[in-house]
Amino acid sequence: MAEPPVLLWGSGVEHLLTYGALMPLLEAALAKFSGGDTAEVLQPVRSSVALKKHVGVMGLMPAYMENDGILSTKVVCFYQRKPGSTLPGVQSTVLLLDPEYGNVKAVIDGEVITSMRTAAVSAISAKLLMRPDAEVLTILGTGRQALSHYNVFMEIFPFKEVRVWSRSKDNAERFSTSVRGPVKVYSSAEEAVRGADVIITVTRCTEPVLFGQWVKPGAHVAAVGACRPDYRELDDVLMKESVLYVDSRAGAMEESGDVILSGVEVFAEIGEVISGKKPALREKTTVFKSLGMGCEDAVSAKLMYEQWKAERS
Numbered sequence: 001m002a003e004p005p006v007l008l009w010g011s012g013v014e015h016l017l018t019y020g021a022l023m024p025l026l027e028a029a030l031a032k033f034s035g036g037d038t039a040e041v042l043q044p045v046r047s048s049v050a051l052k053k054h055v056g057v058m059g060l061m062p063a064y065m066e067n068d069g070i071l072s073t074k075v076v077c078f079y080q081r082k083p084g085s086t087l088p089g090v091q092s093t094v095l096l097l098d099p100e101y102g103n104v105k106a107v108i109d110g111e112v113i114t115s116m117r118t119a120a121v122s123a124i125s126a127k128l129l130m131r132p133d134a135e136v137l138t139i140l141g142t143g144r145q146a147l148s149h150y151n152v153f154m155e156i157f158p159f160k161e162v163r164v165w166s167r168s169k170d171n172a173e174r175f176s177t178s179v180r181g182p183v184k185v186y187s188s189a190e191e192a193v194r195g196a197d198v199i200i201t202v203t204r205c206t207e208p209v210l211f212g213q214w215v216k217p218g219a220h221v222a223a224v225g226a227c228r229p230d231y232r233e234l235d236d237v238l239m240k241e242s243v244l245y246v247d248s249r250a251g252a253m254e255e256s257g258d259v260i261l262s263g264v265e266v267f268a269e270i271g272e273v274i275s276g277k278k279p280a281l282r283e284k285t286t287v288f289k290s291l292g293m294g295c296e297d298a299v300s301a302k303l304m305y306e307q308w309k310a311e312r313s
């Protein structure tokens, strides 16, 4: 019988991941995914089960990286809104398995992995696609992803100004006092966005919150919410005036309302830019539509598990 899996859960595991260690692994995983060699990454599009009664979705996200010896799957439930609940709107668990025998090595709280790997992938998109002289960062939304995005963007880029908008100004004020650096709180999304060089959308909205008319030509948008075929965060004007990058073409065509309903063609996967197969058109207005991928969870889970083992030896 295999050893029982370890349980890596809660705030005690946060220190096991750092952006410095995670980002190169994610860059490599994105390039491998887009390279199309299934021995590098074998990953179907997320399979989704609608939880209609609860206005939510359960997604299953397996990935096998044969050459790296990583096998994992994430179960993630995400909800449009849960009035009165103090639980997060996105809850997930990652199982890390031994590909040789199929036993589970670790059961990992997906909160830290999902927050950090999503933000890190957005930061990779910005590193490749924003203008080198970018000064102003705007974040629309002030939840968990907003915080992880703030943290990694502040860690690696020298923005001179950070702006934040939320539907509730109180939430935006709370966000601004919870982070270390200065943040300008806006009560209008339009005012927060006008003149910004990089815009991150991390909301649970189902209708557009970001409009092309507001966006400065040449800006970079990392669009993280609206991960259902009928949800929107961005309007058609923005989608049509931008060059569109995605994490996965197949995922975008199946899951992204912004891509499907605008009818815009994907220019490249971000992994194709990393490997040099497609150009980074920094001078254009660019949108990176993120949906999240199993291979991102896989490399994060392996890193977390190895850090945990190293601490014990």
Ligand SMILES: NC(=O)C1=CN([C@@H]2O[C@H](COP(=O)(O)OP(=O)(O)OC[C@H]3O[C@@H](n4cnc5c(N)ncnc54)[C@H](O)[C@@H]3O)[C@@H](O)[C@H]2O)C=CC1
Pocket (backbone or CB within 6 Å): 078, 088, 089, 090, 114, 118, 141, 142, 143, 144, 145, 146, 166, 167, 168, 171, 202, 203, 204, 205, 206, 209, 223, 224, 225, 226, 227, 290, 291, 292, 293
């Ligand atoms: N692309 C990816 O890999 C991932 C995407 N997500 C998505 O990112 C989004 C944010 O996730 P979390 O930060 O964990 O959620 P959260 O619940 O912690 O924060 C959501 C934010 O959206 C705001 N919001 C909710 N409804 C809105 C509306 N109608 N208009 C404007 N703002 C609204 C809330 O006030 C809050 O600031 C969600 O849509 C989630 O499904 C989450 C994880 C990974």
Ligand SMILES: O=C(O)C1=NCCCC1
Pocket (backbone or CB within 6 Å): 076, 078, 090, 092, 114, 227, 291, 292, 293
């Ligand atoms: O973990 C991910 O990947 C998610 N993608 C879409 C929305 C919720 C979580």
